[in-house]
Amino acid sequence: MKAVVLAAGQGTRLRPLTDDKPKGMVEVAGAPILTRCFDELIELGATELIVVVGYKKQDIIEHYGDEYEGVPITYAHQREQKGLAHALLTVEDHIDDDFMLILGDNIFAANLEDVVQRQQEDRADAAFLVEEVPWDEASRYGVCDTNDYGEIVDVIEKPGDPPSNLVMTGFYTFTPAIFHACHLVQPSNRNEYEISDAVGLLIESGRTIDAIPIDGWRMDIGFPEDRDRAEERLAGTAQPADSE
Template identity: 30%
Template structure:
């Protein structure tokens, strides 16, 4: 199995506590956060990961090189921000498989990846939250996502996009989109009107370390790993 990890973010909201490194390299109990993400992939049987990098990418490349434990590492280096969709399509040239996974490099969602293997061109991991003020919401029924609800207009509890996807490469290659585009706005929210997106709900540990409070919680949660 192969994965693209989006690891090019600036981490603007974390700059008060995480400085001078890309957000995925934020220190979590003496280790860069990205190591936890890669360890989960190794445990799940992945053999190759493409790190989509941009901001201060040399720090990531110098730390991991071309191999991390049993995982082969490649890099797709953005010379300019391409958006989430553009970054995936740019990294796709390094992926060899017909199907592949995409993850966010600032989120830890400990799913069973085997449960994501379905024939649909887009499969999305979902998480049910009782308090989801920070996130938009998805409507999910009978195994499929049928709509996306903007952050702020959603109810306080419900399913959210967990930020892990499985894509069919032919589907992404067929999209007629500019060099820079958003996966969420330009692909997911538009495709769902053409055909519902396969969703898989996981009752698994989930945290997005995008704000200082959750970054601190993450360090406490992973203290003994």
Template identity: 35%
Template sequence: MKALILSGGKGTRLRPLTYTGAKQLVPVANKPILWYGIESIVAAGVTDIGIIISPETGEEVKAKTGNGDRFGANITYILQNEPAGLAHAVKIARPFLGDSPFVMYLGDNLIQNELGHFLTDFKEQHMDALIMLRPVPNPTAFGVAQVDAQGRVLHLVEKPKVPPSNLALVGIYFFANTIHEAIDRIQPSARGELEITDAIQDLINHQSHVEARQIEGWWLDTGKKDDLLEANQIVLDTCLQSEMLGEVDSQSQISGRVKIGSGSKLINCTVRGPVVIGEDCHLENCFIGPYSSVADQVTLIDADLEHSVILKGAKVVGIHQRIVDSVIGQRAQLKLAPQRPKALRFMIGDDSQIELS
């Protein structure tokens, strides 16, 4: 069994953050989104992993994620020169996949469910494909499946105007090697891409064994700022464990579940968890409210924030109004001019410098 993780694409919905980096490396609770998928796959017992990368961000993904040693995996990187569809990604990964069955995982998805029991069902029942589904209130925005009472998939359609159900395709699929023949039979869609939904529908049309399972825990697509903040909140709520490796002075107050990385120093700060603070940070005269993630090497002085994500190397100084629902990019600098505005709300890209007046 192998795995294929898709970590290409341009991440247009998360710009400006993704002008300078891969969307799959944007952190949730101070860990790249991509790594959650790798860890989930390895936990299911699959350690031979191919990662699809793009020319724009591939080198960054490789440098950040490495050869897989940190995860107990062996990672092979596969370049997709153009975003020509999910089925195209499978097609170019054929030399890596060979005739092995595999799990395909979209690298900007997060799910709560473990994959192990889905993998067991897929193997024991000798399926050609197993897809993950989740009821959604807006099925027109997703690939949608129609299934029978036994869980067999009858029909798939991509972003239908009149959905046959409210069951959206989650970005996780299990495939036998028969998927390659299906991909060879399909044609590009109207948008010029080889759609994985078309390939799965081709399997169905050829009477192959295609089933679906509904996931029960949370499913998060981190493609937009508010989705990213929601993912950060849910992961902090469900996964964070307190750990104090940094230095906290006697004037600071820490409550709730808070994780502080080594080399970080807090001076006269109030922190109310769940909050994660990375390594080598300097926080002084700050309030850090719930559902905030502060990455490594961040400087916060005279700042007040909650429900926000601050990326590596950012600096926020002298912001006395509370910053909420914000994402501040790597190495961004945010400071306040003498005359202060009444309310603040940001999405700030990497290397930005902003002065409020």
């Protein structure tokens, strides 16, 4: 599969770490977040890395060039940060088959291969790595509702009153059907084109989306303290309660 990496955001919540660099170039335990994303994707068999850039894009392009570890890199430019569905549409012309999607501000030490395997073996329309988070954190994410078969039947983006604490983690597989859904998405009350709304349209059209429970951990590097926690986990020094 090709792999899409979304890395266009400004990372305002990560300041001052992002005052002079894009979010994906913030180092975690000595390596930029994007490097860790690329390593994961290549281990999963990515044949091409398609990186969506925006804020301080030249820093990313100059650092990685046109390939990483022998895998070609293609860059797509999101001129305005209008949400993940908007970002995904910038790569539409580069995708003609099932693909992986990773948010370029996440660190994973988890079973990503299970998501890819489900997509390849079951030919689902999409598969998402999901996890249960503390209820007071669920409103930071896309919250999922599933049926008895482990299929996602609803996704709500950053709800004020989350209906569950099962959330999308930032790693997905899709078929190209997601692009048609993204074209149909209307701006949310945050004035963004939400990936959760595109997923909702897939579900309404009768397409199947599998939820794969996380085995391991991941960290969304949204705030400076998240970077510190990720470094502790990578070093194996996290407290037990912090790694549940």
